[in-house]
Amino acid sequence: METLSLKKETTDDTTKDTISLSGSQAVLEGCIAEGVDTIFGYPGGAIMPIYDALYDYNDKLKHILVRHEQGGIHAAQGYARSSGRVGVVFATSGPGATNLVTGLADAMIDSTPLVAITGQVFAHLLGTDAFQETDVINITTPVTKWNYQVTDATEIPAVLAKAFYLARSGRPGPVLIDITKNAQIQKFDYKGYTKCNHVRSYRPKPIVRKEYIAEAAKLINAAEKPFMIFGQGVILGKAEKEFKTFIEKAGIPSAWTILGLSALPTDHPLNVGMLGMHGNYGPNVMTNECDVLIAVGMRFDDRVTGRLDKYARQAKIIHLDIDPSEIDKNVKATVGVWGDCKETLPLLTKLIETKVYPQWVEKFRACDQEENKEVIFEELHPSTEQLTMGEVIRNLNELTNGDAIIVTDVGQHQMVTCRYAKFNESKSNITSGGLGTMGFALPAAIGAKFGAPHRTVVAVIGDGGIQMTIQELGTIMQTGLNVKIMILNNQFLGMVRQWQQLFNDKRYSFVDIASPDYVMVAKGYGIEGQKVTLRETLKNALQTMLQHDGSYLLEVMVGKENNVFPMVPQGCSVSEVRLK
Amino acid sequence: MKQEFTITVYAENHIGLLVRIATIFSRRKINIESLNTSPSEAEGIHRFTIVIEETEEVVRKLARQIEKQVEVLKAYYNTNEEIIWQELALYKVPTDEIAEKVKVERLLREHGARAVVIRKDYTIFETSGHREETDKLVEVLAPYGLIEFVRSARVAIIKNSKGFHEKLKEFDEAEPGEELIENEFLDKQDEVFTM
Numbered sequence: 037m038e039t040l041s042l043k044k045e046t047t048d049d050t051t052k053d054t055i056s057l058s059g060s061q062a063v064l065e066g067c068i069a070e071g072v073d074t075i076f077g078y079p080g081g082a083i084m085p086i087y088d089a090l091y092d093y094n095d096k097l098k099h100i101l102v103r104h105e106q107g108g109i110h111a112a113q114g115y116a117r118s119s120g121r122v123g124v125v126f127a128t129s130g131p132g133a134t135n136l137v138t139g140l141a142d143a144m145i146d147s148t149p150l151v152a153i154t155g156q157v158f159a160h161l162l163g164t165d166a167f168q169e170t171d172v173i174n175i176t177t178p179v180t181k182w183n184y185q186v187t188d189a190t191e192i193p194a195v196l197a198k199a200f201y202l203a204r205s206g207r208p209g210p211v212l213i214d215i216t217k218n219a220q221i222q223k224f225d226y227k228g229y230t231k232c233n234h235v236r237s238y239r240p241k242p243i244v245r246k247e248y249i250a251e252a253a254k255l256i257n258a259a260e261k262p263f264m265i266f267g268q269g270v271i272l273g274k275a276e277k278e279f280k281t282f283i284e285k286a287g288i289p290s291a292w293t294i295l296g297l298s299a300l301p302t303d304h305p306l307n308v309g310m311l312g313m314h315g316n317y318g319p320n321v322m323t324n325e326c327d328v329l330i331a332v333g334m335r336f337d338d339r340v341t342g343r344l345d346k347y348a349r350q351a352k353i354i355h356l357d358i359d360p361s362e363i364d365k366n367v368k369a370t371v372g373v374w375g376d377c378k379e380t381l382p383l384l385t386k387l388i389e390t391k392v393y394p395q396w397v398e399k400f401r402a403c404d405q406e407e408n409k410e411v412i413f414e415e416l417h418p419s420t421e422q423l424t425m426g427e428v429i430r431n432l433n434e435l436t437n438g439d440a441i442i443v444t445d446v447g448q449h450q451m452v453t454c455r456y457a458k459f460n461e462s463k464s465n466i467t468s469g470g471l472g473t474m475g476f477a478l479p480a481a482i483g484a485k486f487g488a489p490h491r492t493v494v495a496v497i498g499d500g501g502i503q504m505t506i507q508e509l510g511t512i513m514q515t516g517l518n519v520k521i522m523i524l525n526n527q528f529l530g531m532v533r534q535w536q537q538l539f540n541d542k543r544y545s546f547v548d549i550a551s552p553d554y555v556m557v558a559k560g561y562g563i564e565g566q567k568v569t570l571r572e573t574l575k576n577a578l579q580t581m582l583q584h585d586g587s588y589l590l591e592v593m594v595g596k597e598n599n600v601f602p603m604v605p606q607g608c609s610v611s612e613v614r615l616k
Numbered sequence: 617m618k619q620e621f622t623i624t625v626y627a628e629n630h631i632g633l634l635v636r637i638a639t640i641f642s643r644r645k646i647n648i649e650s651l652n653t654s655p656s657e658a659e660g661i662h663r664f665t666i667v668i669e670e671t672e673e674v675v676r677k678l679a680r681q682i683e684k685q686v687e688v689l690k691a692y693y694n695t696n697e698e699i700i701w702q703e704l705a706l707y708k709v710p711t712d713e714i715a716e717k718v719k720v721e722r723l724l725r726e727h728g729a730r731a732v733v734i735r736k737d738y739t740i741f742e743t744s745g746h747r748e749e750t751d752k753l754v755e756v757l758a759p760y761g762l763i764e765f766v767r768s769a770r771v772a773i774i775k776n777s778k779g780f781h782e783k784l785k786e787f788d789e790a791e792p793g794e795e796l797i798e799n800e801f802l803d804k805q806d807e808v809f810t811m
Contacts, residue, residue: 173632174632174635177632177635177636177639178639178643181686182686182687183632184632185631185632202686233790234790235686236628236689236787236788237627237628237686237687237688237689237787238686238687359684360680360683360684361677361680361681361683361684364676364677365677365680
């Protein structure tokens with residue numbers, strides 16, 4: 037019984053090799069065996085037995101009481117993204133469980149490993165419209181990698197082991213386990229916890245087929261203008277080193293998707309910037325000029341590709357991914373390499389020639405100059421009286437030196453932050469990419485701090501997004517956590533306003549959003565803060581925020597009608613990227 | 617070009633998997649023409665037979681999404697030429713009508729029908745075959761007061777299939793051989809979807 041962390045006193049007879057545990061205790065024993073140290077959650081009727089058991093596990097499992105289940109699951113996501121481990125969230129049945137749905141969908145589309153455990157009504161009440169009963173399994177089916185309802189406690193150790201295995205292996209994703217109240221209460225003979233490493237119907241990754249590697253290498257070696265685009269797969273596959281070794285040997289300029297950001301240090305000479313709708317000029321234009329496009333751990337999202345029938349038509353495409361259903365899904369690959377990039381990249385590195393493409397890389401740099409002239413310089417060093425989001429991030433960079441974890445919400449501030457924030461270390465950019473969930477940042481930052489306690493965590497949030505999950509300030513208050521909250525307030529739902537300006541004749545329809553006095557709200561939660569409107573005070577305020585011992589809220593008033601450029605308008609090709 | 621495809625899915629027999637598979641179609645607004653679930657030749661393995669009308673490109677992507685589900689072992693898709701299939705139909709007609717106005721015997725013989733139940737008030741016939749064939753008997757029986765008609769989903773056998781026994785053995789192993797986890801979706805060989 038070495039896996040058992042409960043004190044032996046709780047058992048009647050310690051000489052037996054099984055002991056009697058409740059389903060709830062088995063859940064917590066399983067979490068501990070999986071190395072879980074932090075659980076985000078919110079109690080309620082149907083999950084009370086688990087919370088009752090948790091009372092005795094207080095020294096081994098840290099439970100963070102959030103203010104809303106959505107906050108709980110976003111925190112678990114933040115935890116998973118900053119630590120590279122599985123995030124765990126508890127919620128009760130009914131509304132508790134349905135409040136998880138947005139986070140599950142977010143984790144599903146962004147491949148975040150999560151295990152969500154929900155309470156459920158007694159098994160004999162299933163289907164009777166009992167109090168706080170919802171059909172959680174069916175509601176969450178499309179937004180989970182796997183889900184399962186437990187009605188008998190004896191299933192719990194095996195189901196939990198499977199859940200953790202599925203969540204973190206292959207292409208990671210969220211798994212939900214719904215446990216009826218009777219199963220939580222039920223005592224059974226606990227035979228210990230065995231980790232799962234095989235599910236017969238599930239293939240997390242294939243044996244890499246060398247002939248595809250060889251074909252890919254042949255294309256790369258023959259290329260004159262190769263271009264690498266990378267996504268979160270590099271981070272999830274813990275293959276940052278392998279990736280860097282590859283591009284350095286191949287000499288290939290590399291651009292990132294928003295979720296790939298921080299896998300390669302910002303100032304790496306081959307890092308040519310961000311792809312997609314608000315990405316950099318060079319990577320977008322050169323996508324339609326390169327002769328070999330190598331995509332790794334990314335899924336050709338429409339925000340990355342723009343118009344598909346005009347996307348990299350001239351190029352041979354090599355697509356490396358762990359999920360075979362992504363290969364050929366949006367963009368047809370000339371060579372698809374199905375496998376874990378931790379394995380495929382080194383195999384590829386072996387077969388490629390050491391090269392440099394100075395003239396080709398120079399083309400990206402020329403685009404950078406153009407973009408700098410038209411967009412970046414003014415954004416980072418504005419001549420306007422009003423502050424810009426870009427200069428706030430520039431100042432932040434200067435103070436953090438690119439060592440902070442930066443969590444962003446969704447909208448203009450997200451694009452600006454991802455464009456300009458500097459990163460030295462992987463797993464430092466945490467944002468809601470695929471789903472674009474406003475309200476993500478504040479709770480995700482809380483989770484990120486728990487996942488990486490020794491790092492500075494800065495949440496950059498718009499005035500819209502902060503108001504969606506502002507209640508999580510209560511979680512910060514209660515836990516005494518140290519996260520830096522920076523609200524970039526343009527007094528608009530800025531991204532929608534930008535679209536309305538550009539495409540709807542400035543018909544500003546319900547984008548004018550009022551804000552409370554955030555500093556006063558923070559104060560109510562015992563969190564220090566200040567509001568900045570002037571350039572002269574910005575840097576000092578940022579400094580104060582970063583140096584403050586504890587959480588700090590900084591509201592920065594920025595230009596009301598600033599737009600994010602470059603922009604690939606919807607329905608346009610990436611090479612039609614607009615600089616203004 | 618859209619055409620009829622039969623998707624054969626080998627999967628664990630778990631509650632909830634049907635919904636997972638169904639949503640793969642419904643979220644893309646693709647109608648399932650026919651769906652059958654049954655045991656397969658391999659013990660404990662369930663077999664789904666799904667008929668849809670789509671282009672091959674779409675069907676290929678659907679098959680990949682289906683196979684991505686944790687509890688699915690394999691998904692194959694085939695054109696009608698590559699399979700042998702049957703659908704079962706039942707017809708309920710008034711016995712009086714049928715006995716007086718048609719020669720039951722001829723009916724049975726011409727349409728390959730079988731009488732399952734003959735009662736004073738009604739008779740139930742059964743045929744199996746392709747849709748066009750079962751539809752034809754509906755036409756013939758309609759004038760005589762067809763009381764009820766029902767047709768089952770398609771069940772299909774893939775002509776080239778060697779069955780699932782051998783593959784299952786490999787799935788059972790934690791480290792299956794190369795053949796099983798081959799890069800088959802990416803393979804250019806046609807064999808992929810015909811087993």
